[in-house]
Amino acid sequence: MNKNVVLNEEAVLNQWNLWRSWVVAIIDMVPEEHYDVIPEPYRNNIRWNAGHLLVGFDDVVASTLGTERQLSDKYHIMFPRESSPTDWTEEPPSMIEIKEKLKQQPEELGEAVKGKLDTPLKQEFMGMKTLGEMLQFLTAHDALHLSTMNSIRRLLESK
Structure with missing residues (x-):
């Protein structure tokens, strides 16, 4: 790995x-009626995938920069890794709210991380050591869950 490569913050x-x-x-x-359907062979639904994306970025930025999380505890309880809507004991956030947060988060957290991409993570994650490296990983994570949501959408449309 070339140690002289600098992450381009804007990119x-x-x-x-x-x-x-x-x-x-x-x-x-x-369609709204598909947000909470968990089709075989999946273990989560579209609402969970969308909420899960919010939690990943919120956790990493807050823990790395030592700031408050921007999302309520409800999100961090309902949408963490390895969780499932089948375990929910309360009403999840509305998709209108989740969608709005998905739109706002890049701007809000983007401002918070400007000039700080080289900040070391509190704990190395899968070989990643800085906030910038983790943001690249989380962007790929968005792409992964985008694909999952699209697959669920297409499966439900075909029924």
């Missing part, structure tokens, strides 16, 4: 904005 944030806009576009294509 990292632009990529996140691009993928996030595609996430919102997929959600816009889903």
